[in-house]
Amino acid sequence: MANGAIHNRDTFLQTIAKRLGREPITSTVLRPDWKHQPQWTVFQGYSQDDLLEVLKSQCSRIHTDFVATTADALAATLKQTVAQYGGGPVVTWNDPRFAEYRLMPLLQSEWPNEQIDVHIWDASAGRKNIEWAEKANVGITFSDITLAESGTVVLFSNSGKGRTVSFLPQTYIAIIPKSTIVPRMTQAAAYIHKQIENGEQVASCINFITGPSNSADIEMNLVVGVHGPVKATYIVVTDR
Amino acid sequence: MSMKIGTDPFHERVETGINNSFMRGAVAGAQERLRTRRLEAAKELGNWEEWRALGEEIRQHTLEHLDYYLMQLSENVAKRGGHVFFAQTAEEANQYIRDVVIKKNAKKIVKSKSMVTEEIHLNPVLEAAGCEVIETDLGEYILQIDDHDPPSHIVAPALHKNKEQIRDVFRKKLAYNKTEKPEELALHARKMLRNEYLTADIGITGCNFAIAESGSITLVTNEGNADLVTALPKTQITVMGMERIVPTFEEMEVLVSLLTRSAVGQKLTSYITVLTGPRDEGDVDGPEEFHLVIVDNGRSDILGTEFQSVLQCIRCAACVNVCPVYRHIGGHSYGSIYSGPIGAVLSPLLGGYDDYKELPYASTLCAACTEACPVKIPLHELLLKHRQVIVEQEGKAPISEKLAMKAFGLGAASSLLYKFGSKVAPSALQPFTADQRITKGVGPLKAWTEIREFPAPNKERFRDWFREHKKGGEQ
Numbered sequence: 001m002a003n004g005a006i007h008n009r010d011t012f013l014q015t016i017a018k019r020l021g022r023e024p025i026t027s028t029v030l031r032p033d034w035k036h037q038p039q040w041t042v043f044q045g046y047s048q049d050d051l052l053e054v055l056k057s058q059c060s061r062i063h064t065d066f067v068a069t070t071a072d073a074l075a076a077t078l079k080q081t082v083a084q085y086g087g088g089p090v091v092t093w094n095d096p097r098f099a100e101y102r103l104m105p106l107l108q109s110e111w112p113n114e115q116i117d118v119h120i121w122d123a124s125a126g127r128k129n130i131e132w133a134e135k136a137n138v139g140i141t142f143s144d145i146t147l148a149e150s151g152t153v154v155l156f157s158n159s160g161k162g163r164t165v166s167f168l169p170q171t172y173i174a175i176i177p178k179s180t181i182v183p184r185m186t187q188a189a190a191y192i193h194k195q196i197e198n199g200e201q202v203a204s205c206i207n208f209i210t211g212p213s214n215s216a217d218i219e220m221n222l223v224v225g226v227h228g229p230v231k232a233t234y235i236v237v238t239d240r
Numbered sequence: 241m242s243m244k245i246g247t248d249p250f251h252e253r254v255e256t257g258i259n260n261s262f263m264r265g266a267v268a269g270a271q272e273r274l275r276t277r278r279l280e281a282a283k284e285l286g287n288w289e290e291w292r293a294l295g296e297e298i299r300q301h302t303l304e305h306l307d308y309y310l311m312q313l314s315e316n317v318a319k320r321g322g323h324v325f326f327a328q329t330a331e332e333a334n335q336y337i338r339d340v341v342i343k344k345n346a347k348k349i350v351k352s353k354s355m356v357t358e359e360i361h362l363n364p365v366l367e368a369a370g371c372e373v374i375e376t377d378l379g380e381y382i383l384q385i386d387d388h389d390p391p392s393h394i395v396a397p398a399l400h401k402n403k404e405q406i407r408d409v410f411r412k413k414l415a416y417n418k419t420e421k422p423e424e425l426a427l428h429a430r431k432m433l434r435n436e437y438l439t440a441d442i443g444i445t446g447c448n449f450a451i452a453e454s455g456s457i458t459l460v461t462n463e464g465n466a467d468l469v470t471a472l473p474k475t476q477i478t479v480m481g482m483e484r485i486v487p488t489f490e491e492m493e494v495l496v497s498l499l500t501r502s503a504v505g506q507k508l509t510s511y512i513t514v515l516t517g518p519r520d521e522g523d524v525d526g527p528e529e530f531h532l533v534i535v536d537n538g539r540s541d542i543l544g545t546e547f548q549s550v551l552q553c554i555r556c557a558a559c560v561n562v563c564p565v566y567r568h569i570g571g572h573s574y575g576s577i578y579s580g581p582i583g584a585v586l587s588p589l590l591g592g593y594d595d596y597k598e599l600p601y602a603s604t605l606c607a608a609c610t611e612a613c614p615v616k617i618p619l620h621e622l623l624l625k626h627r628q629v630i631v632e633q634e635g636k637a638p639i640s641e642k643l644a645m646k647a648f649g650l651g652a653a654s655s656l657l658y659k660f661g662s663k664v665a666p667s668a669l670q671p672f673t674a675d676q677r678i679t680k681g682v683g684p685l686k687a688w689t690e691i692r693e694f695p696a697p698n699k700e701r702f703r704d705w706f707r708e709h710k711k712g713g714e715q
């Protein structure tokens with residue numbers, strides 16, 4: 001992609017430097033070692049099982065259903081959850097993990113045979129994908145990183161992993177391999193920061209999603225489901 | 241100044257606020273809930289003071305090196321194919337955005353909540369360019385369809401409206417025929433707005449934190465409206481105050497944790513979205529074109545002055561939610577989109593003393609705001625500094641005893657307000673206390689004491705006062 005344009009920068013930055021009483025900075029500024037770093041002590045030393053418990057209890061506070069299953073039972077669990085949400089249409093990411101977790105038979109034959117429409121994100125179909133997501137009753141993605149403390153799934157977009165799958169459908173299901181669970185946002189941010197330091201390009205959209213959409217704008221009453229999904233379920237795969 | 245709301249003089253606005261009993265009840269209830277949730281969230285972390293110290297250090301470091309980080313940010317946005325416009329003034333920002341809108345031949349624009357676009361008064365410019373502009377944050381949507389009623393709280397803009405009023409507005413403006421149940425109202429708004437997202441030409445957002453190392457912007461919402469605003473229209477314009485930036489993802493994370501806890505008592509809000517440039521090649525959703533507009537509009541004049549720390553602000557409204565004066569007079573009384581203690585400090589700086597010189601007096605200097613602030617801005621000290629500057633410039637305090645009394649409620653109400661003090665205020669006032677009254681002050685306190693002899697804040701802490709006050713019901 002061609003570089004974008006930058007307008008009016010020099011005078012703007014010079015004004016700032018002048019106000020700060022010095023010349024504009026031209027050499028590299030190193031971040032200091034922050035004196036306090038309490039973010040690293042949260043759930044320090046917790047095992048993966050401990051973190052799973054933290055995640056589970058947090059789910060009840062974010063209006064999100066929590067289901068634990070195994071890789072073998074995942075297809076059945078997923079099927080059941082979608083049925084509880086009233087069936088299709090279903091829209092999913094085009095993500096190799098659906099095959100790894102042996103979910104393709106469900107997506108490609110079982111559901112279609114039961115008249116449940118399934119749309120797997122297909123970049124070549126362009127904006128049509130958004131129409132599918134908009135009409136879908138259920139959106140399904142995997143979680144790339146999962147934050148125990150807040151009950152958050154972190155999603156990195158790419159051509160197969162459309163942004164709208166997680167927020168246009170009526171309901172949302174995240175499949176969470178247990179190994180993706182970390183204590184809190186600190187670990188996810190450190191991971192992304194490392195990527196950048198290594199010269200890798202960050203995803204154009206990184207979504208930190210914590211339960212269904214909600215608002216308290218009317219007399220401070222909590223309403224769940226405003227612009228995004230009205231319900232959400234996390235399915236944790238405990239042996240992956 | 242365009243951040244201004246309403247044209248009534250200060251004392252009339254305050255009077256209107258005090259006389260609106262629903263508003264006062266709603267404000268008190270909301271403050272109470274948000275304050276309690278913040279305290280619980282802070283308690284859960286255990287070492288809240290360490291978190292605040294970290295937040296302060298990050299913000300101070302970033303402001304001290306602001307030109308460096310803005311340079312890095314703009315380079316990285318451009319590398320990812322985004323365009324960056326540095327706007328010295330509100331007019332420059334509006335002009336640039338207008339040009340983009342005209343070039344794109346845009347007819348419909350969806351927006352997610354953004355204080356800075358309110359501050360620069362962007363919407364009328366867009367409308368004059370022939371665009372329909374739709375606010376998508378539920379609170380802002382309600383205000384917009386009610387003939388642009390101004391916001392009264394930084395985080396909960398429609399706080400002053402009850403559900404019956406909202407129902408009536410929906411009936412009048414949106415052919416709504418259901419009840420005042422919040423669920424039904426929200427569902428109706430959802431239906432109306434869905435179609436707008438899908439047919440809008442441009443999405444406009446604010447920015448909670450820009451990330452210098454990657455050229456990213458971070459948006460924090462509970463509704464998820466910012467995701468729709470940025471995923472569906474072909475062009476995205478993000479407008480940010482120049483100070484809303486952090487060095488890396490790691491500092492963004494810390495400040496987001498402080499923001500969501502301080503604003504709504506949540507560990508994280510439902511949607512935290514980090515966007516970098518326009519969509520990548522091969523992506524289907526996300527904008528084809530991305531513009532970042534970085535706004536100064538008076539901020540650089542604050543840098544290097546005794547007021548610099550106000551730029552540490554992350555707009556969480558924790559200070560608003562503990563302020564006894566805000567509770568008493570409501571958000572509209574401040575005459576600015578920035579209300580409460582942060583508004584009383586910031587509005588005179590961005591909008592000038594001509595319009596806002598009374599605001600630094602809308603405070604009891606109880607220091608509850610300073611104690612609540614997650615990035616440790618010494619708000620009550622900055623209010624005192626304002627008074628000092630005002631008196632230096634004008635030779636006298638701008639507000640008479642009568643107006644001050646009106647502002648803070650008459651008689652018993654005012655002495656109640658002044659009776660509490662938090663741990664900072666009593667010691668700051670100590671030298672000037674005789675018989676438990678503040679008499680003549682020197683320096684910063686001169687302005688204050690010239691208004692009238694106020695009872696000195698006693699050692700009772702704010703929380704105790706708050707509890708007592710609650711028992712006693714409305715003053």
Ligand code: SF4
Binds near residue numbers: 556612614617
């Ligand atoms: S001044 Fe502090 S407490 Fe008030 S809104 Fe800003 S960051 Fe929050």
